[in-house]
Amino acid sequence: MIKIQSLQYSYNKELNLSFRDWTVTQGEQWLMLGESGSGKTTLLHLLTGLLKPSHGEVYINQTAICQLSNTKMDHFRGAHIGLIFQRAHLIKSLTVLQNLLLAQSLAGLPVNNKRVEDVLNSLNIADKKANYPSQLSQGQLQRVSIARAVVNKPSLLIADEPTSSLDDRNARAVLDLLITQAEQNNATLLIATHDKRVQERIERAYILQS
């Protein structure tokens, strides 16, 4: 469950962003729509605790995350939130397998090789587990970044413009994977986008005003 209440964020005196209250039930799939500069990325960072609001509160699974200390927030994020970005970015010096194991380790969870193997299998990239990011195609990289986001079975899966740089076929594939993984893990899925192809697949939308 996600709930935002009276949420505001100030970049400076002139740029204040206010977000209307919003409640999301566990397992729902939502879009975050809005023009460029409307605050989509800011809201995503507030939801993930990367930014602290100037006012208001964010609740994730009944936890008021703005009240958490920095270290506790880092742990909470690692264990409960999976993030996927427009550009799939993996740690270059680590293999696919090591990138996923690192996600478990940084979240403070015990290393679970079986879980990693299962996730890689479900995303059809198990044969790439020993490869380094430089040896993968863009599509494979995006699959690995989704695998990394879901490996800890997060209750909240957030994707920031995951399809905007992909052609129709790949955009559909990535979206399928995100929806499937969210459903398999009973995770809430939030996708920040202005991509119409995504809007056709998910009904619920939180619209940000410029």
Next chain:
Amino acid sequence: MNMLKISFKSIAANKLTAALNIMLIAFGTGIITLLMLASDQIGKKLENNAKDIDLVVGAKGSPLQLILSSIFYIDFPTGNIPLKEADALAHNPLVKTAVPLALGDNYNGFRIAGTDKGFIRLYDLQLAQGRFWKNDFEVTLGSIVAQSGHLNIGDHFFGAHGLTGNTDVHKNHAYLVTGILKPQGNVTDNLVLTNVASVWKMHETKEKNTGGKTEAYENGELEITSLLIQYRSPMSVILFPRMVNQSTSMQAASPALESARLFSLIGIGVDTLQWFAVLIMFISAISVFISLYNSLKEREYDLAIMRVMGASKFKLFLVIITEGLILTTIGTIAGLLMGHITLQLISNYQDSTQAKLWGNIFLLQEGYLIVVGFGIGIIASLLPAIQAYRSNISNLLAQH
């Protein structure tokens, strides 16, 4: 997948830069290690070999050469002195003990020293096997001589003329091994000890009996290389050397003074090299700093992703510090090994067994070098680590 592994992986991703950093640190540490080992061993050799000898009297020439040849057995003697004049000095009331030394031959590079039983007391020599020399051509071997020549009690061997080399072997007389010393930890481990008469006879100095005293003795034909002297009282320090130098054809040299002079001469070179090594270490610290700083710029997004995955700011700080520590620790350990191996290689090429320095000796001070290596690692990586700690993850992610 712990922090250490992440740091290792990151270093391995930039192998060339890492190798350069490690090499720089290793060179600096290696030079310092080499100097530390050499200084320590030379200092101990000087101290151990000269501690109970107050003065050496020998032929005029360089006092340092006299000390090097008669105390450390690493240089040629300045010449010989008549036994008659040496005897006169030995009976001087200012002298407590005087031990003659007759040098001139070697066995496989180990010097054969003709002397008397006073030498045994002077160095407090202990036997491992057999007995001390008694008759002509009987020898007592230092532990290293016996070990390296595989010699045992009852074995015979020939000495060679000169202080090194085996080209001019004295085949007219063979030495008989009657005793082997316990390891003494000083120069006597490398000596072949016999009586003075054996050295004379080996070189065919004729003794003609002229009613109790030999003619050769009276004529000054019987010679020794030097006289090792212990003073009777502190007063002797002032009077005796001056008396020898001014009123005889011989010279007196103080082991303590000459050792100190030698060490100060060596010290200038050691200091210069040490500063050179410190400069290399300083450059290596800057190099580690630059490479970590640059790599931080290259992988700031990696670090941001790690934060997203749950790494705390402090964890990122530790990752960078660990990288600096890994580089400097590997470099320091490589440098320590390099120092020891280099000294051992130098030792293998040294002709003089007496001056041999060993690479397999470890010093407590080497621990300080590891601490210094740690310090350099922390200092060099501190600024990049703080930068990683303070980086604005939200901004970085938004920019990408």
